[in-house]
Amino acid sequence: MPAPATYLVTGGAGFIGSHLADALLGRDHTVIVLDDLSTGARANLAAAWSDPRLRFVRGSVLDERLTDELTACCDTVVHLAPATGCVGAAALRHGRKLLIAAADGRGEAAAGATVVRIGDTVGPRQSPGHATLLRRLARRAVADEPLTVHGGGTRRCRLLDVADAVDALLALLAHPGAAGAEFDLTGAEETSVLALAERTLARSGGTSVIHRLGYADDRAPYEKDTAAPPDPARLRELTDWRPTRGLDDIIDAALARARAEAPVVLPGLRLPAASPAGQHLG
Numbered sequence: 618m619p620a621p622a623t624y625l626v627t628g629g630a631g632f633i634g635s636h637l638a639d640a641l642l643g644r645d646h647t648v649i650v651l652d653d654l655s656t657g658a659r660a661n662l663a664a665a666w667s668d669p670r671l672r673f674v675r676g677s678v679l680d681e682r683l684t685d686e687l688t689a690c691c692d693t694v695v696h697l698a699p700a701t702g703c704v705g706a707a708a709l710r711h712g713r714k715l716l717i718a719a720a721d722g723r724g725e726a727a728a729g730a731t732v733v734r735i736g737d738t739v740g741p742r743q744s745p746g747h748a749t750l751l752r753r754l755a756r757r758a759v760a761d762e763p764l765t766v767h768g769g770g771t772r773r774c775r776l777l778d779v780a781d782a783v784d785a786l787l788a789l790l791a792h793p794g795a796a797g798a799e800f801d802l803t804g805a806e807e808t809s810v811l812a813l814a815e816r817t818l819a820r821s822g823g824t825s826v827i828h829r830l831g832y833a834d835d836r837a838p839y840e841k842d843t844a845a846p847p848d849p850a851r852l853r854e855l856t857d858w859r860p861t862r863g864l865d866d867i868i869d870a871a872l873a874r875a876r877a878e879a880p881v882v883l884p885g886l887r888l889p890a891a892s893p894a895g896q897h898l899g
Contacts, residue, residue: 623647625691625713627678628698630657632743633718633735636783637695642668644787649687653677656699661742678702688713693790705730716790723799731795733786736803736847739867740779741874751776751868754814755875758821763828770811770829775847776867777804781860788856795855801847806864813868820868 624641628634629650634657638648647670650662654675665671676683678696681703688694688707696704696717705725708715715730726732739751757764785802789795808816814827852858862870 621645621647622692623649623690625649625651625687625694627651627694627696627702627704628657629695630654630659630661630673631697632657632661632740633738633779633782633786634695634697635661635742636740636779637697637786638662638671639665640783640787642670646670648672649674649691651676651678651684651687652698656744658744678704681707685710695786695790714790714796716786716795726797726799729797731789731797732799733789734799734801734847735782736777736801737774738777738779738782738802739871742779750774750810751813751817751871752875754817755821755868755871756878758818758823758825759872759875759879761823761825763826764814764818765828765830766811766814767830770809770814772810773807774810774813775804775807776813776864777802777860778862778867778870781862784861785852785856785858788858789852792856798851798855800852800855801849802852803847803849804864804867805849805860808864816864817868817872820865821872 624646626634626638626648629638629648630652634650634652638650641648642665649672651674659673662671662673674683674687678684678698678700679702684703685707688704688711691713693714693716694704694708696715705715705717705728708730709728715725716733717725717730718733718735719725720734737749739749743749743752754764782802789800811827818825818827
């Protein structure tokens, strides 16, 4: 990383943002977090809260005046908030380096920003209200409840540990060749939903089963593969980044978190059955 600088991290109290804030502080940078706490939480910044180099601002990226003021105070902007807001315009106006997480950031890349499409990322601090496929699978596996897979379970995914995701973002922030380019950030191993469910169940040592359910049998929404598969080759070629945690490591960590989060059930009592929506796993 370059010499100590000031970073504005929008969505910095969220899942990936809080891990990035920790990493930047660990490298002697100053971090301004802008978050409206709609999906993030102050608790995600608990480890860094007493650090004098951290400044937390509760607010929205839709607030043009606030965003402009904070952008003027920093050297680099990392835009991880889910709303587009006016961050890109503020960074361009003040001549600040910008890294933005966006599904389609061709306009921002043309203006000189580094655009990152972040794939299925898992790890500590994920909001329960935005549970990933693996989190739901792991929770049901450790509870010995059926792991429901919709349709053929053929949807493909590449899971990435949040620590590896942060390492990739740091590498892009440090590399001058990342400006004006677009990158896919994903895990190394591709798997299907069905294979992931089978692997999770096997590594859990549980006695549950996988329940195959046709789409027509349930009202829960589901995802289809309509976009081109992500390709991290460009990121790897530029920065030599590679994820250090394999799929088994990611599954084992998810199972450990699920066991730690599991409620205590007294002998003779049973937990209420999960809702149909809670059973939907892609």
